[in-house]
Amino acid sequence: MAYTAPAVVIDNGSYTTKAGFASDDLPSLVFNSNYIVDQSTNQVIVGDDEMEQYSQNQVSTLLEDGLIYNFDNIAHNWRYVYNNIDNHNAINSNEFPLVMTEQSWNTMKSKVKTCQIVFEEFEVPLFSLVKNPLSQLYRCGKSTGLVIDVGSSVASVTPILDGVIQSKSSFHSKFAGDFLNLHILNYLEGKVQSVDELLPASYRTASGSFKSYYMSSHVLQEYKNLSLNYQVSNLEIYNHKFLDVSDQRNYLENLFDPTLNKLPNLTLPEPSLDLPASQGLTNLVFLAIRNLESSLLPSNDDPSAQSQNRFARFMEIFKQLLSNVLITGGTSLASELPDHIINDLKALMQKCFPNYPFSYHVQQIRPTQNNDNADIWDRQFGSWLGACNLAGMLNENEENSSSAKIALDNWFISKADYEELGEDLILEKFK
Incomplete structure (x- = not known):
């Protein structure tokens, strides 16, 4: 009913x-x-x-x-x-x-x-x-695909085959939007005598945790959305004061290589393929594909015809998976991020999986085609x-x-x- x-x-x-x-x-x-x-x-x-x-x-x-x-x-x-x-x-x-x-x-x-x-x-x-990831992929009309979700606190890579999440080949890390905020805050702190200058005067006597909350949800979020999509040379803060930000870095690179720029008072784990949470976005994708390969590919000591059929099925699954790459999450709204991910994925297939000519199959999908406004809502509210x-x-x-x-x-x-x-x-x- x-x-x-x-x-x-x-x-x-x-x-x-x-x-x-x-x-x-x-x-x-x-x-x-x-x-x-x-x-x-x-x-x-x-x-x-x-x-x-x-x-x-x-x-x-x-x-x-x-x-x-x-x-x-x-x-x-x-x-x-x-x-x-x-x-x-x-x-x-x-x-x-x-x-x-x-x-x-x-x-x-x-x-x-x-x-x-x-x-x-x-x-x-x-x-x-x-x-x-399953509901996001279904929304695109697909049951097989690779969902790459870059949100605020977590970035995740999830392969889905025939509507089933491949849990052992799914990985996530904390190198997402909040991690970019730390880099932006470190940069802006070098532009002012006190970080309180970045806050409205009415909040400069607020509790420490409220200051951090307001800084993250308003100041850093707004500047991140602006700087990752436009060329910004001056940033207006409170009291009609402007900061020269023409020397800003490309913060997105920190998602792909978290150790690229060190942050004060923050020690990151040494990157290791045995510790997925220590990896940047490209290596999360690599780990997902490598683990999926090992779980689907027939073993070398099985020369039977059945093994050949399994290999053909494996090839077909990978083609379908890489043809349906869904990039979503609020942080993916950064204009350069989707192209960066797709280009890295193509290079990854050519370098690390040379036996499979899959790089030309890599294709990004969207729930709503040819509509920029809808694409924004799809990623932010996917x-x-x-x-x-x-x-x-x-x-x-x-x-x-x-x-x-x-x-x-x-x-x-x-x-x-x-x-x-x-x-x-x-x-x-x-x-």
């Missing part, structure tokens, strides 16, 4: 939370994922405008390594969504299905805790957890939009459509089934 009420879709990112109805073209709410606890009342403050009124208090985080770790306070983030999703009007959480996104390396313990909160505290009627596509299957009520039944059978858990079967059902549905 099809549902008439649209699902609520929440994408908790390390930098921002995106939320809205699955029937919407874009999220109706985009707000910082951090929060503040007011020291005088113990009230939890969520939302950009709301937080700026409590600048003397400490700012806390909800996610680490792209995963929710602070389950004591994540419910306040979700409650803020329900209180504001309908043009800043509240809705009842028990009247709408709920879909949330998750990273492909999310833990089962985290999935169980999430289900416990949404069913027992929010009493949602239906719930689903959608893996980011996880949310992909989850909306799957959630929308609940509302398809054409006479011959079985989409709602497929969605219910495969991706959703009802509150009644959760109460009856509990953790066993979660383990089955959200593998």
Whole structure:
């Protein structure tokens, strides 16, 4: 049966939370994922405008390594969504299905805790957890592809074959947007006598963590978006003061070689192929392809005809994979980044995998073709939009459509089934 009420879709990112109805073209709410606890009342403050009124208090985080770790306070983030999703009007959480996104390396313990909160505290009627790279690839109309997601706190490379994430060939690191922010902050600190000059005067007496939060979410984010897409020679800061930034570096190179420019007070692990988290973006791609090769390629000591068939199948899979490279995530909005990734991927295939003439197959795909504005939304809100596509299957009520039944059978858990079967059902549905 099809549902008439649209699902609520929440994408908790390390930098921002995106939320809205699955029937919407874009999220109706985009707000910082951090929060503040007011020291005088113990009230939890969520939302950009709301937080700026409590600048003397400490700012806390909800996610680490792209995963929710602070389950004591994540419910306040979700409650803020329900209180504001309908043009800043509240809705009842028990009247709408709920879909949330998750990273492909999310833990089962985290999935169980999430289900416990949404069913027992929010009493949602239906719930689903959608893996980011899978929903993003499906949105492009593909079931096989290489998803390269460069977000705020995490960069990840995920091969997907016939709708199945290849977990043992998927890797991620923290060399993403926040890492670029550290380099930009180090550069701008050399342009001023005190870093407080980069802040509005009203926040120069704020708590240290609020200063860091504001610096990251406003000053550094705005300058990064500007400098990575345009040639900037002067940067206007507060009090109508301008900084000469004509000698700025190409910060993007730090994503590909994290050790290229050293940062004060930050020691990085020695790069090692045995430690994927120590690698830059190109080497993450290399590790993903190398591991996929070893898992799919027939062994050398198997000369049978079956082995030859497996080799042919392996070649076909690789061609299809490299023909469907999806580059997404907010940091990928930097104008030079997609071309850099594609060119590196072509060079990587020629250098490290010379036995396979695949370099000419490397091709970037997009959910929306020939529309620059749509491409921006696709990268910035790709996880949310992909989850909306799957959630929308609940509302398809054409006479011959079985989409709602497929969605219910495969991706959703009802509150009644959760109460009856509990953790066993979660383990089955959200593998």
